[in-house]
Amino acid sequence: MAEIEQAKSSAAAPHPYLPGLHVLLDLFDARGLADQAGIEATLRAAARACGATVLDMRLHQFGQDGGVTGVALLAESHISIHTWPETGFAAVDIFMCGACDSRLAVAPLRDYFAPGRIDIKTIARG
Amino acid sequence: MAEIEQAKSSAAAPHPYLPGLHVLLDLFDARGLADQAGIEATLRAAARACGATVLDMRLHQFGQDGGVTGVALLAESHISIHTWPETGFAAVDIFMCGACDSRLAVAPLRDYFAPGRIDIKTIARG
Numbered sequence: 001m002a003e004i005e006q007a008k009s010s011a012a013a014p015h016p017y018l019p020g021l022h023v024l025l026d027l028f029d030a031r032g033l034a035d036q037a038g039i040e041a042t043l044r045a046a047a048r049a050c051g052a053t054v055l056d057m058r059l060h061q062f063g064q065d066g067g068v069t070g071v072a073l074l075a076e077s078h079i080s081i082h083t084w085p086e087t088g089f090a091a092v093d094i095f096m097c098g099a100c101d102s103r104l105a106v107a108p109l110r111d112y113f114a115p116g117r118i119d120i121k122t123i124a125r126g
Numbered sequence: 127m128a129e130i131e132q133a134k135s136s137a138a139a140p141h142p143y144l145p146g147l148h149v150l151l152d153l154f155d156a157r158g159l160a161d162q163a164g165i166e167a168t169l170r171a172a173a174r175a176c177g178a179t180v181l182d183m184r185l186h187q188f189g190q191d192g193g194v195t196g197v198a199l200l201a202e203s204h205i206s207i208h209t210w211p212e213t214g215f216a217a218v219d220i221f222m223c224g225a226c227d228s229r230l231a232v233a234p235l236r237d238y239f240a241p242g243r244i245d246i247k248t249i250a251r252g
Contacts, residue, residue, distance in 0.1 A: 022150060022219070026251055058182050058199055069204070071197045073184055077208050078197060082223070091251045093148070093219065097208070121249060125152055125217045 019126030020077060020097035025109060027090040029116030033083035034065045042112040043072045043079055046105035050096055052076045076100045090115075095125065145252030146203060146223035151235060153216040155242030159209035160191045168238040169198045169205055172231035176222055178202045202226045216241075221251065 032038045036059055047054050052074045059070030065085065072079045077095040084090070092109055094102040103122065110118060158164045162185055173180050178200045185196030197206045203221040210216070218235055220228040229248065236244060 020217075022217075024148060024249060024251070055186050055195070056184050058184055058197075060181055060199060069181070069199060069201075071184075071199060071204060071206070073186060073195060073197060075195075077195065077217070078206050080197070080204050080206065080221070082203050082221070089252055091146075091148075091203075091221065093221070095206070095208070095217065095219070123150060123247060123249075125150070126215055 019124055020095055020100075021102045022093065022095040022123045022125050023102045023106065024121040024123070025090075025092040025094070025106065026119040027092065027109075027113050027115035028118070029088045030083075030090050030113040031115075032113055033085040033088065033090055034061070034068065036061045036068050036070075038112065039068050039070065039081060039083070042108060043070070043081065045108040045112075046079055046094065047072055047074060049108050050076070050094075050100040050102060050104045052096055052100045074100075079105060088116075097125075145250055146221055146226075147228045148219065148221040148249045148251050149228045149232065150247040150249070151216075151218040151220070151232065152245040153218065153235075153239050153241035154244070155214045156209075156216050156239040158238055158240075159193065159211040159214065159216055160187070162187045162194050162196075164238065165194050165196065165207060165209070168234060169196070169207065171234040171238075172205055172220070173198055173200060175234050176202070176220075176226040176228060176230045178222055178226045200226075205231060214242075223251075 056073040096102040182199040222228040
């Protein structure tokens with residue numbers, strides 16, 4: 001908990017409104033979209049790549065071989081994912097405040113999902 | 127579960143990649159930011175305003191009177207929130223696919239948090 005408190009308070013340093021970068025990834029023609037265990041491991045790898053602390057991880061799969069929807073709640077905010085295996089599409093968003101750079105999550109996600117095309121939007125919050 | 131399956135599959139209709147609108151809200155000089163119960167009720171009200179189905183609700187508070195970080199996982203995607211009572215700031219994102227319009231979540235959030243200023247970005251996914 002001390003670590004979490006620190007993560008929140010250190011985020012206050014650079015700006016009165018504690019901004020962070022919010023990265024939206026649209027992955028097209030992607031793989032592994034119905035593999036809940038693989039997706040959970042990838043979310044953990046993405047958090048680790050950013051030096052983020054996972055508070056909670058919640059995933060739901062919509063039937064066997066169906067899409068997966070889930071979120072990693074972080075001390076530094078969150079990573080969410082929603083997949084549609086039937087069309088090869090996944091929507092991921094990564095929001096981190098403080099010392100963590102959410103852009104560092106992109107590489108492990110790209111490695112796992114191996115998308116044919118990726119659209120990345122980076123939005124400053126706060 | 128049948129309802130959830132339907133929500134996912136009906137989202138496939140308009141577009142091969144199942145797009146949805148992703149709304150990012152930055153709330154400045156906002157109220158109620160350390161009230162976890164009030165925030166949970168507001169996330170449920172926001173989901174209800176969109177006709178969305180809540181699958182799971184996870185919230186964490188960073189110490190008494192501290193910030194709240196949380197997510198409502200929906201059959202139609204998610205609503206996330208991160209608050210910083212010390213600066214009056216909250217970052218919310220709302221992503222819904224299918225028949226749900228994520229913009230309808232804005233009114234109940236605005237009513238509860240009563241921000242002095244609100245910045246709304248709407249991004250098409252997929």
